[in-house]
Amino acid sequence: MSQKIGEVLRDQARTLEQNREVRNKIIEDVIISIKFKDNSIHHVLPDNLQTRNEIINDVLSYKETSKSNIRKMLEYEIGQLETEEEVKDKTVEDYLISLKFTDKSIHHVLPPNKEIKEELIDDLRAYVSDVKAIQPINQQKAPEKIVLHNRQAIGDILTMTCAIRDFKTTYPETKIGVITTASHIWDHNPYIDHSYRDQNDVLKIGPGYLTNKSNMWNLHMCNAFRLDIEQKIGLQIPQGPIHPDIWLTEEEYRRAPLIDGPYWIIIVGGEPGWTAKTYPDARWQSVINALPDIKFVQLGMQKHPYKHLNNVIDFIGKTEDRNTGIRDLFNLFLHAQGSLGLVSMHMHLSAAFNNPCVVVAGAREPAWFTQYFGHQYIQTNGTLSCAERTACWKTTLGEGCKNKTENNLPKCVDTIEPEQIVEAIKIYYKGGRLEYGKKIPNTFFKNISKQAKTFSVPPPPIDLNQEIPNMPPDLKFGGASITDRDWEFMKGVIEKYKIKTVLEFGAGLSTILMSEKVSKIDTFEINNNAINKIHKLTKPPSTIKLWDGKKIRQSEPLEKYDLAFVDGPSGGESREFSTQIASEHANIVIIHDAGRVPEREWQKKYLEENFKMTSKGGHRCHLWVHNDVEPIKEEPKPSPIIEVAGRPTARMVTTCRGYGGSERSSIYIMKMFQEKGYYVDLIPTGSISGEYGKNIPQGVSVKNWIDIITPTNILVMYCSDIIWNFDKPQYMEVMDKLQAKKKIMVLNYQLGGAGKVPWTFGWNKYMFLNSTHEEALIKRLPDAKTKILPPPTNLTEFFEVQPNYNLPLRLTRVSSQGDAKHVIYTNDMIKKVWEIDPTIEFFYMPPRSDTMDHELIHKFKRNEVPIPEFLSKANCFWYHLPQGYTDGGPRVILEAFASGLPAIVDNHSGPKDRVDNETGWKCDTQEQYFEVIKEIIVNPTILKIKGQAAREKAKKEFIPERWVEEIIE
Numbered sequence: 001m002s003q004k005i006g007e008v009l010r011d012q013a014r015t016l017e018q019n020r021e022v023r024n025k026i027i028e029d030v031i032i033s034i035k036f037k038d039n040s041i042h043h044v045l046p047d048n049l050q051t052r053n054e055i056i057n058d059v060l061s062y063k064e065t066s067k068s069n070i071r072k073m074l075e076y077e078i079g080q081l082e083t084e085e086e087v088k089d090k091t092v093e094d095y096l097i098s099l100k101f102t103d104k105s106i107h108h109v110l111p112p113n114k115e116i117k118e119e120l121i122d123d124l125r126a127y128v129s130d131v132k133a134i135q136p137i138n139q140q141k142a143p144e145k146i147v148l149h150n151r152q153a154i155g156d157i158l159t160m161t162c163a164i165r166d167f168k169t170t171y172p173e174t175k176i177g178v179i180t181t182a183s184h185i186w187d188h189n190p191y192i193d194h195s196y197r198d199q200n201d202v203l204k205i206g207p208g209y210l211t212n213k214s215n216m217w218n219l220h221m222c223n224a225f226r227l228d229i230e231q232k233i234g235l236q237i238p239q240g241p242i243h244p245d246i247w248l249t250e251e252e253y254r255r256a257p258l259i260d261g262p263y264w265i266i267i268v269g270g271e272p273g274w275t276a277k278t279y280p281d282a283r284w285q286s287v288i289n290a291l292p293d294i295k296f297v298q299l300g301m302q303k304h305p306y307k308h309l310n311n312v313i314d315f316i317g318k319t320e321d322r323n324t325g326i327r328d329l330f331n332l333f334l335h336a337q338g339s340l341g342l343v344s345m346h347m348h349l350s351a352a353f354n355n356p357c358v359v360v361a362g363a364r365e366p367a368w369f370t371q372y373f374g375h376q377y378i379q380t381n382g383t384l385s386c387a388e389r390t391a392c393w394k395t396t397l398g399e400g401c402k403n404k405t406e407n408n409l410p411k412c413v414d415t416i417e418p419e420q421i422v423e424a425i426k427i428y429y430k431g432g433r434l435e436y437g438k439k440i441p442n443t444f445f446k447n448i449s450k451q452a453k454t455f456s457v458p459p460p461p462i463d464l465n466q467e468i469p470n471m472p473p474d475l476k477f478g479g480a481s482i483t484d485r486d487w488e489f490m491k492g493v494i495e496k497y498k499i500k501t502v503l504e505f506g507a508g509l510s511t512i513l514m515s516e517k518v519s520k521i522d523t524f525e526i527n528n529n530a531i532n533k534i535h536k537l538t539k540p541p542s543t544i545k546l547w548d549g550k551k552i553r554q555s556e557p558l559e560k561y562d563l564a565f566v567d568g569p570s571g572g573e574s575r576e577f578s579t580q581i582a583s584e585h586a587n588i589v590i591i592h593d594a595g596r597v598p599e600r601e602w603q604k605k606y607l608e609e610n611f612k613m614t615s616k617g618g619h620r621c622h623l624w625v626h627n628d629v630e631p632i633k634e635e636p637k638p639s640p641i642i643e644v645a646g647r648p649t650a651r652m653v654t655t656c657r658g659y660g661g662s663e664r665s666s667i668y669i670m671k672m673f674q675e676k677g678y679y680v681d682l683i684p685t686g687s688i689s690g691e692y693g694k695n696i697p698q699g700v701s702v703k704n705w706i707d708i709i710t711p712t713n714i715l716v717m718y719c720s721d722i723i724w725n726f727d728k729p730q731y732m733e734v735m736d737k738l739q740a741k742k743k744i745m746v747l748n749y750q751l752g753g754a755g756k757v758p759w760t761f762g763w764n765k766y767m768f769l770n771s772t773h774e775e776a777l778i779k780r781l782p783d784a785k786t787k788i789l790p791p792p793t794n795l796t797e798f799f800e801v802q803p804n805y806n807l808p809l810r811l812t813r814v815s816s817q818g819d820a821k822h823v824i825y826t827n828d829m830i831k832k833v834w835e836i837d838p839t840i841e842f843f844y845m846p847p848r849s850d851t852m853d854h855e856l857i858h859k860f861k862r863n864e865v866p867i868p869e870f871l872s873k874a875n876c877f878w879y880h881l882p883q884g885y886t887d888g889g890p891r892v893i894l895e896a897f898a899s900g901l902p903a904i905v906d907n908h909s910g911p912k913d914r915v916d917n918e919t920g921w922k923c924d925t926q927e928q929y930f931e932v933i934k935e936i937i938v939n940p941t942i943l944k945i946k947g948q949a950a951r952e953k954a955k956k957e958f959i960p961e962r963w964v965e966e967i968i969e
Contacts, residue, residue, distance in 0.1 A: 012097060012109060025101040031055050032097050033120045035111075036090040043124055046100075055098045055106060089402075096120045142171035142235055144595075147179060147202045150225070154182040154326075156207060158244040158348040163205070163225035164191050165245040166237050177201070184326040184687060188247040188449035195729045198619045199478045205229055211369075215390040218368040243351040243372060247447045248330060251721055254820035255658045257335040258328060258690075259313060260846075260861045262439040263295040264425070265332060267341035269306035276394045276401040276410050277342060279360050281307040286418040287340070288312060291425060293436045297332065299346075323687035327657065334442055335818075337434055340425065343370050350375070354444035356434065358424045363387035363412035364394060376424035380412045387412060439849045441819060450724060471512075472537070481509040482567070482592065482618070489617030490590060493563070494518065496632055503561040503585055505578035506568020506592075507534040507544050514565070515539040522561075524552070524578070526569045550577045561586045572598030580606045587626035594622035647679040651740070652700075653708060654718040656684040659691035660816050661791060661891045662748050666718045668792045671697050672964040673714075683708050685722050685730075708734055715740035716967060723752025726760060735759035744967050747773055748791075748888045755780030767966065769888035770910045790914060791889040792960035797868045798898035799951070805875050805944040808839040809936055812874030812901070814867060814892045815846065822848035823882050830857065832930060837937050843874050871899040875943050876936065877920075878904040879911055880929060887911065898954040902946035904932050919950040 009032070029046040036042070046055065094111040101107070111117045150160055157180045168176055168191035177196035178186055186192055207224030209231060210217065219227075222242045230237050268284045270277045288296055288311050298309055302317030319325045319332070329349065333339070338356030339346040343365055350357035351372040361367065361379040363386075371377040381387055386403045394400035397408065405414045428434045477484045490510070493499065500519045504511060507525040515521050515538040523544040525531050535544045545556060549569040552558060564582035566575060572593060579602035582589045589607065593599055594616070603622065607613075611624040650673040654666040673680045674697060681701040688702070696702065708715075715738060725731060736759045743763045747754055754760045755777050766781075768774040768788045777784060811833075815821045823829065826848045833840055834856075844851065845860035845867075860870060871877075877896035881887060886909035893914045896903055905911035907922035915922055921932045936942060 009095075009097075012095070016099075016107075016109070025105070028100045029055070030097065030099050031124075032095065033124050034095045035093045035116055035120055037093050041120065055100050094120075096124070142174045143201075143233065144173075145175035145177075145196070145198070145201050146233075147177040147197055147199075148225075148229070149179040149202045149204045150206055151179075151181050152206065153345070154185070155345040155348050157182050157185055158246070158345065158352065159207065159222050160205075160225045161185065161189070161245040162222040162240060162243070163229055163237075164189070166226050166240040167229060168192075169240060170237050171235070182326055184323070185246060187327065187686070188249055188252075189245070190247065190449060191245075199483065200619065203229075203232060205232065211393075214366050214369040218366075220372075221369050243354070244348050245447065246330060246349075246352050247449045248334070248445075249449050249657075249721060251655075251658055251660065252327065252330070253334070253445075253448050254817035255331060255660065256816050256818055256862050258331050259297055259315070259335070261295075261335050261849075262337045262434075262437065263297050263313070263335075265299055265336045265339040265341075265346060266296045266309070266312065267299050267339070267344060267346045268309065269300060269304050270342045270344050274395045275397045277362075277364060278409065279342060279413055279416070280407070280409065281309070283418045283421075285309055287421045287425075290418065290422045294337075294425070296340075297336075299329075299332070318690070321688075321690060321693075323684075324657070324689045324693070327687060328690060334445065335439075337440060338425070338428065340421070347372060347375060352445075353442055355442070356425075356428045358421060360413070360416055360421060362410060362416065363391055364410070366391045376427065378416055378420055378424060380415055383415070384412055441849050475509050475512070475537075477509070480570075482513075483620075486510075486592065486618030486621055487513055489621050489623075490514070490565070491517065492617070493588070493590060493623060497562065497588055499562040499588070501559075501561045501563070503558065503564040503582065505564075505566050505575070505582065506570075507531060508567065510565060510567060510592075511542070511544065512537045515542045518562075522558075524568075549574055552581065558585045562588065564589045565592070566590070567592040572596045572602075575599060576602050576605075579603065583607055583611070587629050589624040591622045591624065593620050595620055647677055648714075649712045650678040650680050650714040650716065651683060651708075651712040652680065652716050652718065653683045653685065654716075655686060655720045655722055656682075656688040656692040657686055658689055659695065661889055662718065662720045663689075663692050664695075664891070665748070665791050665793075667692075667695050667697065668794065668960060669716065669718070669963055669967075670700055672792070672961060674699060676964055676968070678714075681707070681712070685725075705730070706734075709737045709739060711739040713740070714742045714744065714967060716744045716746065718746045718748065719752075719754070720749050721752075723747065723750060723754055726753030726757040731757075731759070742967070747777065750886075751776055751780070755784075765966070767963075770913045772886075772909055772912075773888070787966050788913065789962055789966065790894055790958050791891040792963045793891045793894045793958065794960060795894060795898035795954055795958060797866070798871070798895050799955070801868050801872045801899035803872065803875050803900045803947060805940070805947060807937075807940050808841055809837065809876060809933065809940075809943075810841045810843060810874040811876055811878050812843040812871060812896075813845075813878060814870065814895070815844075816862070818846070818862075819848050821881055821885065821887075823880055824848075826850075827852050829880070829926065829929075830854075833933055836930060836933050840933070841874075843870065845870050867895060868899060871896060871901060874901060875947070876904065877901045878929070879906065880904075880923075880926070881906050889914075894954060894958045897950035898958065900947045900951040902943060902950050904929060916953075919946055919953050 030044070031046065032044040034042050094113060094116045096111060096117070097109040099107045111120065148164065150156065160180065164176060164178065168174065175196060176192050177198070178192055179197050179202065186194065205225055205228045207221060207228065209228045210219060210221065210224035220242050223239060226237050226239065229235070266284070268279070268281065288309055296312040297315050298312040299319060300306055300316040301320060308314055308316060319328045321328070333349045333353050333355065336355055338358070339350045340358045341347070341360070343359055343361050347357050347359050354374065357372070357375040359371070359375055359377045361370065361377055363380045363384060367377060367379045367381055381391060384403060386392060392401065397404050397410065401410045403411045405411050407414055429436060434440055475481070477487070494517050502514055502518050502521040504514070504521055504523040507523045507530045511521065511523050511534050521538070521542045523542070524547045525544055526547060526549045528546060531544045531546060538544070547553070558581070564586035566578050566582050566589065568578060569575065575598065579591065583606040589611065591599055591603055594603065603624070607624045611626050613622055614625050615623045617623065652666055652670050656663060670680050670682065680699070681703050682696065683703050683705060744765050744767060745754065745760065745763045746767045748769050751773060761781065764785065766777055766784050766786045768786065769791055771788055774786050774788055778786065830842060841856045841858065843858045845864060846862045847857070847859045851857060851859065858873070877893070879893065889910045893903055893905065893911060897919060903915050903920035905915050905920060905922055907924050912922060923929050923932065
């Protein structure tokens with residue numbers, strides 16, 4: 001098909017006039033959806049909302065059925081379309097027409113190509129935001145639970161976070177799950193349930209409703225998903241802040257920058273294939289060249305065809321890891337001074353962190369729809385004849401954008417010169433918000449989650465063909481049938497209680513599956529068609545009998561069954577009698593759809609008195625066991641002794657999101673297990689950062705979370721901040737099923753749920769970095785076996801350092817977490833030290849970002865030189881932390897001691913346990929730090945005395961092999 005609009009629709013009008021079914025009917029209204037050769041789609045919709053809804057609800061069901069006559073109506077629409085600049089000259093690929101007649105009948109003309117038909121219908125659904133629900137907003141009752149679904153690009157998902165925040169803030173009782181691309185955007189988000197993705201509660205949402213009105217309504221796209229939800233479920237949701245809502249843990253927020261700043265991020269491309277959304281590579285390079293005082297970091301996807309620029313840090317392809325890529329992006333943007341690119345993902349992330357941002361836009365989108373406050377948005381709306389009154393939303397050149405230049409660029413973009421972009425960046429420096437060569441800390445971002453809640457990937461769905469080969473394709477999990485998780489739960493009940501006979505209400509997939517697992521199943525069904533369909537698929541001696549939903553015929557008396565499963569008749573109000581009969585003829589009952597209001601009423605009426613609900617499972621099942629049933633006594637399992645390739649096994653369970661002290665400790669423990677001859681596997685509690693992944697010892701096997709319940713000799717849980725999640729489903733569902741001969745819990749951060757959540761009781765040993773946390777756990781678990789050890793650290797290189805103890809005093813500080821561990825009054829403290837002795841020098845790797853410049857302050861970037869070499873430059877280590885900040889180890893004190901440096905530290909948490917009077921000084925106040933420095937200046941020989949004592953202590957006490965010895969003993 002290669003005709004223009006008028007030709008195509010006039011041909012279709014003639015065809016319809018010859019159709020006896022519709023030719024004499026009077027048309028009420030029409031929907032036309034056209035797909036063009038350039039892959040764009042255009043819709044014509046009725047003005048009357050009720051008529052629109054009725055037609056689209058009918059077309060969404062794929063029915064091939066059925067103002068003036070047909071030709072007159074279509075001629076009117078043709079005339080309208082032939083004058084629309086956006087589509088009048090395009091070549092039609094195929095189309096959909098839906099006609100509603102005054103007799104209320106509806107007739108559809110659908111493309112013969114199934115893929116095009118589904119594409120048009122999907123696009124129509126998105127265009128009108130699922131019109132079956134678009135109606136005046138008058139409902140005020142929020143759903144109890146909902147799963148919001150969208151599979152668009154990362155930029156769209158970032159704006160979707162605004163809607164979830166606003167929804168949950170307005171209706172806090174609603175349980176919200178999400179199914180999206182780029183799922184780690186949602187890590188640690190407090191507004192969602194990270195494990196909740198019940199397919200029966202899914203609502204597909206998108207930005208289409210507002211996008212299609214963007215030329216008329218001056219609303220920002222951060223409203224798009226919110227408005228779509230409003231329309232679909234009939235709720236008023238007040239607008240929240242206009243920026244994406246992402247969350248970091250404290251560990252992520254304090255994580256060292258992946259790239260030392262200050263720097264700007266540049267992303268030169270957009271969606272591949274969108275030729276109308278571009279800017280020339282040479283001009284991007286001109287911008288870079290014109291700003292030599294600014295470091296640029298180029299991001300992008302490796303597979304995209306965009307140029308790698310010169311004079312930038314090339315980070316293309318380095319944020320694509322499916323587990324860590326998104327979180328690495330957040331780290332890069334958190335520490336960036338700003339970002340530069342097209343209308344794309346970068347501007348959304350810059351808005352989330354309130355970073356400066358320069359956007360090269362042209363005239364494709366209305367500026368009010370995509371510009372964030374504080375961004376320099378270079379647009380040409382209203383400057384061209386094709387964008388005089390509205391933005392075009394074209395995606396391609398040729399059949400899309402006609403107004404292109406000899407450079408084969410959209411004119412709206414070609415008119416933007418590199419000098420404009422350069423000036424847009426410079427204005428942040430002229431205005432004083434940024435300073436060349438100086439990293440300005442991000443003080444805006446406040447979304448710091450106290451609890452790490454990783455968006456976990458659910459276990460893979462059960463393959464029905466593995467359960468029952470040759471299962472008919474129309475029988476599948478979900479919808480009106482049980483889900484795969486329901487079946488997992490039901491199988492578990494059948495196996496645990498050794499079920500042989502089943503009474504079932506409601507024939508379906510469950511009938512077929514249970515007939516394979518039990519000796520006999522008798523099913524009662526009210527629908528003859530269902531009986532005929534299911535009966536031939538069940539395994540004899542199963543029976544399926546017709547009933548009226550109320551009484552079992554006297555000619556079919558019921559026996560006593562091991563199990564009753566209530567999943568019918570259809571509709572909860574109809575299940576009273578099936579629930580009653582189940583309670584009378586079985587001592588174990590599973591109620592499906594158990595959370596619905598009617599089912600709750602029937603359970604209370606017929607089960608609560610004589611049964612106990614022992615568990616909930618699957619997606620929507622409740623298990624009731626009669627009070628007369630003896631509890632199942634689990635057979636005690638022998639302690640597993642597992643070997644792989646002839647070696648005993650050890651398992652490390654830990655967070656791998658960053659690469660700070662705790663992560664390095666877990667790596668070192670795994671290495672020591674290997675040296676002891678163990679086969680080691682690693683089970684991450686969430687995503688694995690790029691840095692951690694690079695340092696996993698060769699030979700360590702990385703396993704999935706579900707593998708935590710497989711047998712092993714030793715299981716070490718190096719907890720870090722996952723202690724806040726101990727009562728969450730990720731842990732509650734598996735931790736009491738561990739099969740380990742020995743379980744060791746390392747509480748290196750805080751206690752969290754340890755000693756409170758039941759599965760944390762009774763571990764073989766609890767290990768700590770300091771006495772404060774040990775004492776706190778013993779109050780919770782008086783009989784706990786405990787051990788305190790300094791962090792496992794290889795100090796070999798540090799023992800080689802030869803410090804110079806002569807004055808001047810040279811104070812040093814190493815930190816892996818940026819500003820987080822430095823006091824905000826660092827500069828004032830330095831000045832007061834100089835009042836004692838103006839020759840004192842300071843060495844920082846790295847310093848606090850706002851540390852003043854001075855010839856006696858030596859600033860090093862993070863890991864700019866090896867730590868032993870850095871420590872050799874000083875003769876005393878000092879470690880003053882911000883108020884309220886505790887440090888479990890810390891390993892930097894171990895390294896300083898091994899280097900022969902005495903330490904001045906805060907008198908709390910880990911430092912208190914590491915430092916004594918022979919090796920340094922412990923201070924309760926800032927003033928005490930100054931008193932210690934005065935003491936050193938008066939008696940500098942104390943540096944050598946305490947420094948040598950510190951090294952001896954490191955040799956005798958800081959022995960990392962003791963960790964594995966304590967674990968294995």
